[in-house]
Amino acid sequence: MTKVFIASRIGAKTKKQFEKNLNRMKAFARFALLQGYEPEATGIYYCQFMNDFDQKEREWGIERGQERLKECKEIWVLEDGMAFSEGVTRDRKIARENDLLERVWNVDTVENYLKGNDPYGYELWLKSK
Structure with a gap:
């Protein structure tokens, strides 16, 4: 399986919005897996044991990712109609510097894919709204 890095907004001003962003990233990672790719979703991983609301820990997690x-x-x-977050923008820059193929979804x-093909993934997606 081709390993793909999952870049999606995760940082937020409130815990509620953070949880929504985290669920959206989970659903997006699941979408990648269902397409036959191996998702590398470091935002999900590091947020399990690091404090995203502490700037030092957030930066450390971003660097490790x-x-x-x-x-x-x-x-x-993942393009959500808003400007890309600082973290996603940095990820894209590093990807370009390392000649990674970029796909914007x-x-x-x-x-729509999750709604029609994956009830569990769609349930995660709905938690992001």
Whole structure:
């Protein structure tokens, strides 16, 4: 399986929005897996034991994730209609510097796929709204 880095907004000002962003990333990672790829979703991983609301820990997690990004073949970016977050922008820059293929997925495309093909993934997606 081709390993793809999952880049999706995760940082937030509130815990409620953070949880929504985390669920969206989980659903997006599941979408990648169902497409036949191995998702590298470091945002999910590091947020399990690091405090995303502590700037030092957040930065440390982003840096560790970016090291793992370099081991991937592609970066998959979730486009949600807003400007890309600082973290996603940094991920994209590192991906370009390392000649990774970039695929940008629109939230509607991912949501419609999950809705029609994956009830569990769609349930995760709905938690992100």
